[in-house]
Amino acid sequence: MSTTVVYASGESGRIRLEGGPTYLDAARNNGSITTTGPATTSYPGQNFAAGDYYCYQSFLLWDTSAVGTDSVSNVDFDVDGETDASDVDYVVEGYAFTWSGGGLTDADARDSDAGIPALGSIISSYDTTGGWTTTAGYNQTMGALSGFNAAINGSGNTEVVLISSHHRTETAPTGSEYVIFQCTGNTNDARLTITHAPSVTYTYAKPDSDISASGWATAPLWSKVDDPPDTPDATVVTGTAS
Amino acid sequence: MGAIHDAVQAASTESERKAIKAQAWVDQGLAEGWNFTYRGYKVTLTVAMEMDSGDVVFNATLSKSGTDYTPATLNPIRIVNPPYMVEDAAGDITIGYLDVDGNPQTIKAREDIPARIISQLQDLGDKVIDAL
Numbered sequence: 001m002s003t004t005v006v007y008a009s010g011e012s013g014r015i016r017l018e019g020g021p022t023y024l025d026a027a028r029n030n031g032s033i034t035t036t037g038p039a040t041t042s043y044p045g046q047n048f049a050a051g052d053y054y055c056y057q058s059f060l061l062w063d064t065s066a067v068g069t070d071s072v073s074n075v076d077f078d079v080d081g082e083t084d085a086s087d088v089d090y091v092v093e094g095y096a097f098t099w100s101g102g103g104l105t106d107a108d109a110r111d112s113d114a115g116i117p118a119l120g121s122i123i124s125s126y127d128t129t130g131g132w133t134t135t136a137g138y139n140q141t142m143g144a145l146s147g148f149n150a151a152i153n154g155s156g157n158t159e160v161v162l163i164s165s166h167h168r169t170e171t172a173p174t175g176s177e178y179v180i181f182q183c184t185g186n187t188n189d190a191r192l193t194i195t196h197a198p199s200v201t202y203t204y205a206k207p208d209s210d211i212s213a214s215g216w217a218t219a220p221l222w223s224k225v226d227d228p229p230d231t232p233d234a235t236v237v238t239g240t241a242s
Numbered sequence: 243m244g245a246i247h248d249a250v251q252a253a254s255t256e257s258e259r260k261a262i263k264a265q266a267w268v269d270q271g272l273a274e275g276w277n278f279t280y281r282g283y284k285v286t287l288t289v290a291m292e293m294d295s296g297d298v299v300f301n302a303t304l305s306k307s308g309t310d311y312t313p314a315t316l317n318p319i320r321i322v323n324p325p326y327m328v329e330d331a332a333g334d335i336t337i338g339y340l341d342v343d344g345n346p347q348t349i350k351a352r353e354d355i356p357a358r359i360i361s362q363l364q365d366l367g368d369k370v371i372d373a374l
Contacts (some may be wrong), residue, residue, distance in 0.1 A: 001315040005362065006322040010256050040339040040349075047342065056342070063260070066297060066320050073315070076369065085342075136329060138365055178342065186337055187327045187351050193369065195315045 001197040002070075006062040008190040009157070012183050013037025013104040017055040017111075023172035026053040029111035037104030040186045041082060044092050044162035045178025056178055057110060058162040059099050062192050067154035070196035075148040077124050079181035080188035081140035084132035087176045091165035094124030094142060096151040098159050110161060116168050119161070123147040132179045138191055140181065152194060244353035246326050247335050260323040261296040266355050267324050268293050272300075278360065280367050282306060289318065297322050302363060304370050313370055325358045327351040 016034040019026025026046075042058035077094070097119055099108040110116045126143040133139040142162075152158050166177060182188045246266045253259045268291050277286040289301035298321040303312040327335060333352030341347050 002318045002320065003316050003366070004320040004322060005324075005366075007325060009323060010259060034344075036340065040337050041341075043342060049343075054342075063256075063322055066295065066322055078365075137361065180342075186349070187325065187329050189323070189325060193366070197315075 001073075001195065004064070004066050004194045004196065006064055006066075006158075006192045006194065008184040009061045009063055010038045010184050011100055011103060012042070012058075012060045012190065013039040014042040014059065014183070015057045015104070015106070015109045017057075017109060019053040019055075021051055021053070023048075023053040024170065026055045027112040027167055027170050027172075029109050029115075033106045033109055035104055035106050035108070038185055039183045041180050042162075042183040042190075043083075043085075043178045043180040045086065045090065045164045045176075046166055046173040047085075047176055047178055048173040049176070053172065055112075055164070055167045057167075058181075058183065059097075059104050059108060060160045060162070060183070060190050061100055062158045062190075063156075064152050064154060064158040064192070064194065065156055067152055067194060067196050069154055069199055071199040072149040072152045072154075072194055072196045074195040075144045075152065076193040077142040077144040077148065077191075078138040078193070079140050079142060079190045080136065080138055080186075081132050081134045081179060081181050083180040084128075084134055085176040085178050085180070086128040086132060088166075088174060089127065089129040090177050092124075092126045092128065092142065092162055092179065093122045093165055093168065094144075094148075094160050094162050095119035095121070096123055096147075096159070097161040099161065100157060100159055108161075110163060112167055112170050116163060121147050123151050123160070124162075128179060136188070138188060144192075152192075152196075154196075158192070244335065246353050246355070250326075257296060261293075263324045263326050264293060264296055264298045264321070266326055267291060267298045267321065267359060270355055270359065272359070278363075280364050281371055283311065283367060283371060285363050285367055294320070298324055302366070304367055311370060311374060313373075316366070316370065319366070321362065324362070326353055326355055328354045328357050330354075 019031040025031040047054040291300040301317040330352040337349040
């Protein structure tokens with residue numbers, strides 16, 4: 001086992017979608033767009049200010065190549081919260097999303113009609129009803145889920161986009177719905193703490209019997225072998241374990 | 243400004259920047275046996291910090307009253323792209339950013355590698371202690 005602590009790389013940034021007086025023009029990226037990368041602060045969420053609607057997305061990248069082929073058993077995703085502007089609460093959702101080719105560009109924005117639904121499973125989730133810690137230091141969790149383990153790219157960069165649950169559901173903001181955290185190039189850049197260990201492959205040979213397992217009080221023990229058995233009818237099961 | 247910050251700013255690639263930060267940690271020369279007490283627990287380096295593939299790598303233990311509480315999952319510890327600054331209103335480093343309204347803002351900071359090493363070890367200690 002080992003622990004790898006990774007701080008966000010300088011490529012990390014943010015995108016702002018602006019829809020003017022029409023919310024869906026922001027949510028579906030039919031308005032104007034502002035891409036900032038790298039960004040020292042980032043703020044996933046939404047906003048309605050001075051008659052204009054905005055959707056904000058954060059794009060984070062960590063060099064996780066040190067994990068290699070190890071099996072990841074846990075990920076903690078922590079940030080230094082700066083400002084709590086979640087006057088209306090929402091969930092900051094994280095998704096694995098490879099966006100880094102050529103650096104962060106307008107094309108990386110995820111719209112609510114096609115882009116966000118295509119992101120797949122949520123790998124981190126933080127509900128702002130739990131508050132947003134703004135004291136200095138890594139006091140704010142982003143709620144990494146078990147899916148984050150599989151999202152770690154041991155051969156390169158792990159890339160994530162953070163969006164508002166209200167953007168995903170196209171729920172228009174009535175005011176401020178965002179939280180600010182330190183992103184990259186700051187004093188406390190977004191951080192992953194990864195627990196991992198070399199993958200171990202076990203190979204088991206099927207018991208040397210064709211007796212149905214239903215006839216046994218307990219399933220027959222399978223013998224662990226170093227190499228696949230020579231007998232052609234033997235079943236081999238391989239898997240990984242920490 | 244600080245030498246590390248200047249070097250980071252002058253570096254042309256992200257891997258160079260990471261290595262400069264990591265080397266700054268290793269250059270503190272914290273040897274095996276170096277320790278401090280946090281939340282009543284003794285944090286001890288059992289393998290000195292060294293560079294490995296541009297990262298900082300070391301081992302540490304957490305003990306209290308002679309009992310070792312170090313989880314089997316902790317070591318070795320690798321720090322990738324480590325931090326080197328702390329916020330300081332009187333600091334000589336200015337970090338600029340745009341707020342949500344697009345207005346330029348700044349944060350003042352200073353270099354302080356020892357403080358960052360301590361805070362990193364404290365954060366790892368928190369995760370261990372809170373799980374006990």
